[in-house]
Amino acid sequence: MKTTKRMTLLLAGAALLPGLLAGCGSGGGNNSGTNSGGSAGTGTAQASGSAGSxxxxxxxxxxxxxxxxxxxxxxxxxxxxxxxxxxxxxxxxxxxxxxxxxxxxxxxxxxxxxxxxxxxxxxxxxxxxxxxxxxxxxxxxxxxxxxxxxxxxxxxxxxxxxxxxxxxxxxxxxxxxxxxxxxxxxxxIPYNTYWIRKDWLDKLGLQPPATIDELKNVVTAFAKQDPDGNGKNDTIGLTGSKLSTFAPVFGAFGVGDPNTFYVKDDGKLVNSLYEPAMKDALAFIKGLIDTGGVDPEIMANTGLQHQEKAIKGQAGIIWIDWPNLSKDQFAEQIKKVNPNAEWIQLAPPKGPGGQYDGPYDAGGxxxxxxxxxxxxxxxxxxxxxxxxxxxxxxxxxxxxxxxxxxxxxxxxxxxxxxxxxxxxxxxxxxxxxxxxxxxxxxxxxxxxxxxxxxIEFANNQPRLQSLNGFLTNPEGYNPADATRFIEEEFVKFVYGKEPLTNYDSFLKQLETSMNFKTFYDDAVKQLQALGYGK
Amino acid sequence: MEMPIAAQPRAEQPRRLASFFGSAWRFRAFYVMLLPGLIYYVLFKYLPMYGVIIAFKDFNMSSGILHSAWAHPWNKHFLTFLHSPYFSQLLTNTVLISVYKLLFGMVPPIAMALLLNECRVKWFRSLIQTLTYMPHFLSWVIIYGILLALLSQSSGLVNQWIKDIGGETIPFLTSTSYFRSILVSSEIWQNLGWGAIIYLAAIAGIDPTLYEAARADGAGRLRMIWHVTLPGIRTVIIMLFILNLGHLLDAGFEQIYIMYNIQVYPVADILDTWVFRTGLQQLNFSLASAVGLFKAAIGLVLVLGSNRIARIWGEGIW
Missing domain, CATH: 3.40.190.10 (Periplasmic binding protein-like II)
Known part of the structure; x- marks a missing residue:
């Protein structure tokens, strides 16, 4: 009796073990041999029988x-x-x-x-x-x-x-x-701009924000003053996906989104991370988040979750492309939720560094x-x-x-x-x-x-000409790790988890442990070879 | 059933072989039944293993597995992995999440199986059983959707309640302090009913005369659970535990990949998600298989080691 049980267990174990071994190695094992199916085309696809005479x-x-x-x-x-x-x-x-x-x-x-x-x-x-x-x-x-x-x-x-x-x-x-x-x-052509709820502005007696300080006021007001009038504190001032939510704010300080290369007016080639104004931009964004008006989940908004918040009538300002807010199907959905809802586009707010609606990839x-x-x-x-x-x-x-x-x-x-x-x-x-x-x-x-x-409005906004599309990665630089590190640290800075005084040590760490210096030098060389920044 | 071979420790080689074939012939029906399974494992599990050699090569897609150049030094990809700035964080996260899932995930299915076993109203029992194992068939995307609807800081139901009673909203899904708990509890929720099935089957296999004897000795329900049911499924519990240990470095790629975001990377990024981003998406297949091999080796050591320990208590799998 006891032995039979042992035998069964042993067999079960023996049967499971190789599966476990091979399963663990799935990273490498899977890509050997034949492909993982789905290659055979749809057999029913023969639409027109006779050859196209x-x-x-x-x-x-x-x-x-x-x-x-x-x-x-x-x-x-x-x-x-x-x-x-x-x-x-x-x-x-x-x-x-x-x-x-x-x-x-x-x-x-x-x-x-x-x-x-x-x-x-x-x-x-x-x-x-x-x-x-x-x-x-x-x-x-x-x-x-x-x-x-x-x-x-x-x-x-x-x-x-x-x-x-x-x-x-x-x-x-x-x-x-x-x-x-x-x-x-x-x-x-560029599609993205800030979009803002005109009817909310009217209700609160506000003007469309023209400067970043006004933007901050409107974001706060949208979150705190119940613009949808339902008596509940359930609205968000500003939403978007990831750090690009703040693209025009970075632009107002004259810098591009994190880790973008562009040529300044004086002809110098720079990376946004090394711009002195980057720190000011981060400080301002931190202030914006501190008002409590920014969607707390911008970093978790993948796909089109921010669009959903806008359509549902939860958010008052959103960084998004025109198709996803003004195409007929979405316009219909917006009207269905609230017939009075009116979204308008917003020119990039002015700041100490000018006004830019984020970077636009010239090499893209x-x-x-x-x-x-x-x-x-x-x-x-x-x-x-x-x-x-x-x-x-x-x-x-x-x-x-x-x-x-x-x-x-x-x-x-x-x-x-x-x-x-x-x-x-x-x-x-x-x-x-x-x-x-x-x-x-x-x-x-x-x-x-x-x-x-x-379409025309989005196309006509001033943008920073980003050059990242021309770049390739040098040996020894792991873009996945570096991108993660940059994004992670930026999030810490703007959410106040780390003081901005540490920005320089962040750069140092990026250069040494993430090998960013290699990438930077190589990128500059590549771009100069293409005639940028001379 | 007697086992003649074990009785003679130093039998001669030919005789041993002969007796093996003898017994194989005697039980040929069993061996034939075993065959399809063996072929499956050889074909789909053992043969593809030759692919692990790319962990020691600089895999080039157009040259293929056999003709790619060998890496120099041979352990280059292992070193890349070990020297990654995130290595210790990845390993810690993987092990912690796994251990949490293993520890906290072990008792609930057993308890569930015991409760179901004690339930005497048949329709209620089947209803609960069906309801609890349904989540097993939901994909993580759907479960994440449900979690988002409940726990999202800006639009989730729970936070809406908190706001209504005037509290501060809680960032369940974007804060490092809650994320692991959410991971572990959602996994337990998903597998509660499914995990109970195997224990229920084991309970069904317990000799009913044992219960009768216990009852005759005046044991109540709780006593019977403690002295009959639990010892009866002890072997199964230990076997599952040992097998799960082998998966210690698989903390659940699919679940984490769908649920994590940059704010919780410090507590959520595991080996597999890193491999996906660095290895598979950036074409470093050699690196990906080096990590895979590393994981498999550790998994093997854990399974062998834990079995040895279990054997000390007389409960090993082999």
Whole structure:
């Protein structure tokens, strides 16, 4: 009796132990062997059966040529994004497949962190997508060094329409050691501003704040004087996500968000951490938080939790992009909660260092798209990817991925695009296919006509030109640790957990234990090589 | 069942082998049943282990596991990890959170199982059982959503009550003083019912004649729990404890990754979250597997060590 029990236990133990061993090593073990599933495309995606003989005037000749051969080439594309419809409802996919003779399988990931992880695992396991988004320039460099990316320089001639669409200047952003490794999408215009509840201001008899001191007063009043009139002390003055909540406040002191590089008016290249005014900015933000009017959870607001607080009528000022507060669907939600709610944009408040609505990344792109080196061997597929890039850069393709199907989502009045009712209903996702970007201003003004004034307002605010998008990380510098350290210490400073007199020792510690000095020196060298700060 | 082999300590090699095959043949049905399990473990648990060699290499994605260059020095990635400015904090957090979960998480499921076992109203018992093990199937994202709705400082229900009665709001989710307690208690809540199942099964296996004998001796319910039920499941309790010890350095990546934010990093950042940020997101797969190997080694030592200690009391797994 006793022995049998022992035996069972032993067997159970023996069975569990290896699982435990392998489970512990999951960090390394998982990425060996085959990929973690999901690679097989959706089998039901064959929408149009006959080969595209009706291929409309496509951008490059070769596209229609191979379309006639009747074989569909499967293209696997991954990027970040959301709201992609299922393949059978995806009219952009259908139109592209028809024009190019492809079977495009686009997969999008809502969270950037998730995407990075997925992408890394796929690349490590050799299960390459045919076209994929690269998170940033630093990662681009890493990929290039690992020999994962196809050098596009020899293919530039074939990418004529794409090159023309992007401009030579823009391609510098994805050039490493004189080789073009990816296609940079043109950057978006800036979207973010402070938004403020006009009806709350009116109720309390206040003016929109023009200086940071007025801002402080309004934040306090919003939190303490019951602007929503429900008799409860349940409102927040200012909300946002992470430290960027205070971007215009940093701007009012003439400094960028923590750890941004930019060129001052006198032509000097600086990092915001080393600016003397940074300490003043932190002191002011600490005062702002001390009033009790700032959302205590800004550091925990991930995703769009701050937007929710604004829509619910809980917060009075928010740092956010115009789409997330003024798009039709959100405007509706706001009205549903409170028909009298009125959000207006706020110009950056003035301070001792001027007025800037935060930093805007000059080296940034709104996406970098690369082709894996492995595709070099599959000439036919590679050609299709190049065709695709050219097509969405050409006239027809660009119109398609911007506005949808002509006759259904828009009509042409001469050169002017006239949206139909279906455009706002159905074409919300087409940007996912804008692999090479879009003519930003005209696109937005057409597609978001009701929001046109917000778009223009956000675009016209003064910004600091941040240069971080040009940078790559040197060997021996761990950006994850350093970023954490900076953010952590900044939070301590503004929440009064550590006195500002320790700022200099913070810098020292950053330089020594986080190896920040290496990064800083290297960054300065990189930027000077690009002609900044001379 | 007799065990002839154990009786002869210095048997000759061939005879031993022969008798092994003999008994294997005799119990062939059992061995066949064992086979699928063995194949599974070899295929999915042992073979992938060759991948740990990337902990000693500079893994390059285009060269693959076998052709990447060896790291120089061989322990380069281990050193990077050991010399990380956050190493001691990470280790402390991992061990503390794990130990809290292990200690505080052990008694509630046992108590739950005892209570359920003593409950004689059948429908009530099944109702409670179903309700308590439901949270096990909720993902951490959903649980965090619930916690946020309850405990958020700006919009949570609890803080709203505190405000209504004129108190100061409490930063449950963003303060270093509350965060670990929230982690541990939400984990206990999630696994209470699920953990009780295995104990209930063990209780069901106790010989009912023991209860009869106890009753005949005049034992009440509490006495029977103490002298019959608890000793009856002692082996299971110790086995689960030992197995859980092996996971001491897994403090629960998913839960923490979803719930933490920069303000609580000093008490919440664990090995796995660090590996995720530094290893997986920054393409340092070699570093990630070095840490994985480090964890596995410590887990193995803990399991072997605790089993040895348990054996002193005559209760080891093997």
């Amino acid at each position: 009706s291929a409309s005037s496509s951008a490059s000749g070769s596209a229609s040529a191979s379309a006639a051969s009747g074989k569909k080439v499967k293209l696997d594309i991954i990027e970040t994004g959301n709201n992609l419809p299922t393949p059978d409802q995806d009219f952009i996919k259908e139109a592209l497949d028809k024009a190019l003779g492809t079977d495009i399988n686009l997969t999008v990931y809502a969270s950037g962190d998730d995407y990075k992880n997925q992408l890394n695992v796929r690349l490590a396991s050799g299960n390459f997508p045919d076209l994929f988004q690269v998170p940033d320039r630093a990662t681009l460099k890493q990929f290039a060094e690992q020999g994962l990316l196809l050098d596009l320089t020899p293919y530039m001639e074939q990418l004529g329409p794409t090159k023309e669409f992007l401009g030579d200047e823009s391609l510098k952003k994805t050039t490493i050691d004189d080789k073009i490794y990816a296609i940079p999408k043109a950057p978006n 792109t709104s996406g970098i798209y690369a082709i894996p080196k492995a595709l070099e061997k599959d000439k036919e597929k590679l050609q299709k990817v190049l065709d695709l890039l050219n097509y969405v850069s050409g006239k027809d393709g660009s119109m398609l991925v911007q506005f949808g199907i002509q006759g259904r989502h828009y009509n042409l009045d001469g050169d002017k695009v006239v949206p139909t009712d279906l455009m706002s209903k159905e074409t919300g996702f087409t940007w996912l296919y804008q692999f090479t970007g879009r003519p930003e201003m005209s696109y937005l003004q057409t597609k978001f006509a009701p929001q046109a004034k917000y």
